Amino acid sequence: MESNACSTVDVGWDALALVDAADDRPLIERRAVVRGGFYEMQARTVIERVPQVAGVAQGWGVSPYRGCVHACRGCGARAGHRRLGLDAGRDFDTRVVVRPNVVERLRVELARWDGGELAVGVGGDCYQAAEETYRLMPGVIGALEGAGVPFTVYTKSALVLRDTGLLARAGARVAVSIAFVDERIRRVVEPGAPTAQARLELVSALVEAGVECRVLMAPVLPLLSDAADQLGATVRRIASAGVRVVEPVVLRLPAGTREWYVEWLAQAHPQLVGRYEELYDGAGLPSPQYEGRITEQIAQLCRVYGMACGAPEPARVRPRAAQLRLV
Numbered sequence: 001m002e003s004n005a006c007s008t009v010d011v012g013w014d015a016l017a018l019v020d021a022a023d024d025r026p027l028i029e030r031r032a033v034v035r036g037g038f039y040e041m042q043a044r045t046v047i048e049r050v051p052q053v054a055g056v057a058q059g060w061g062v063s064p065y066r067g068c069v070h071a072c073r074g075c076g077a078r079a080g081h082r083r084l085g086l087d088a089g090r091d092f093d094t095r096v097v098v099r100p101n102v103v104e105r106l107r108v109e110l111a112r113w114d115g116g117e118l119a120v121g122v123g124g125d126c127y128q129a130a131e132e133t134y135r136l137m138p139g140v141i142g143a144l145e146g147a148g149v150p151f152t153v154y155t156k157s158a159l160v161l162r163d164t165g166l167l168a169r170a171g172a173r174v175a176v177s178i179a180f181v182d183e184r185i186r187r188v189v190e191p192g193a194p195t196a197q198a199r200l201e202l203v204s205a206l207v208e209a210g211v212e213c214r215v216l217m218a219p220v221l222p223l224l225s226d227a228a229d230q231l232g233a234t235v236r237r238i239a240s241a242g243v244r245v246v247e248p249v250v251l252r253l254p255a256g257t258r259e260w261y262v263e264w265l266a267q268a269h270p271q272l273v274g275r276y277e278e279l280y281d282g283a284g285l286p287s288p289q290y291e292g293r294i295t296e297q298i299a300q301l302c303r304v305y306g307m308a309c310g311a312p313e314p315a316r317v318r319p320r321a322a323q324l325r326l327v
C-alpha cells in the first residue's frame, strides 16, 4: 500500500544497525532467515518516520512487511530495500521482508508513544500475500487499539476485509489507492496489484462494513493518467462506490523510485522523459503549479459528485483501553 498510495514512502531504517563492523555482508544476509520465499528479520524498532516527500498525512508509521508484490512502478517505499543490501527495483517487488516480531515491538514502543496518528503499511502493503501466511495485522490492530493510538491502514488488497470487525472496533481509517480506472495503465505500472474494479468493490465493502474509508487518487501520473477525461472517469467511479472522501496525490519520485520509474518511462514513453525532468525537482517533488492544477481539477470533480477532497484532519490519541476499563 501503498502512498504514492499506500505508497510514496522511504521510511527510515534507523531501527536497524546498518553496519556490522565484524561482518560486511549486506544486512539482509546477516539478519534474515529465508522461509517459504520470505525474508524474516527481527526488527529492533518498528515505529519509523515517514518522510515528508511521501505525501502521506501521518509523520510516523509501522510496516509489518518491507517490499511489495504489487510492484507499483511509482512506489515511494523502494529506497528502503537498498539499506538492506537489496535493490530498489526488482528486489523490492520480489523479495519481501517480514518482521515477525512487529507486534511485540510495537506494544513496547506504544507504551511511550505520544506522537499522534500512525500510518500502517506504507513500507509495503500490509495485506499483501505475505499476510495470508504470517497473519500479523490482527496483532498490530489490537496493539494500536489497546494503546488508544489512531491509525490509517494503507492497502490495495481485499484481504483487509478479513479484519473489518477489528478495524471498525478500533476506529481505524483505511485508505485505498485508485489513481485511474484504465486497465491498460494499471497492467503496466501496477502489475501485481488488484484491478481498479476490484479495489472499487473493496471500498464499497469497507463502507458497508462500517469502516471509515477514503480513496487516495495516488499516484496521479503526469502526462499518462492526468487528462481531464481520465480524472473525470476515475472520480465518477469512486463516487459510485460509495466513498465520501478522496485524497489526490501526484506521483513523487524520491531516490530509489525515480531510477526505477524513469527506466520504465524511457522504454515505454521516451518522448516524456524530458517533460518529467522539467516537472520534478531534485527531491522528487512535482512542480507546485502542476500539483496545484491537478489537485484543483480533482477537487472540482469531487464537488460535482458531493465528495470531500483532501487529507483528513489528523485523528487524536484516545484514552488507553486499560484506563477506560477503570471508569
Ligand code: SF4
Binding pocket: 001, 002, 003, 004, 005, 006, 007, 008, 067, 068, 069, 070, 071, 072, 074, 075, 076, 077, 121, 122, 123, 124, 125, 156, 193
Ligand atoms: S501497493 Fe505496494 S508497491 Fe504499490 S504503492 Fe503500495 S506498498 Fe508500494
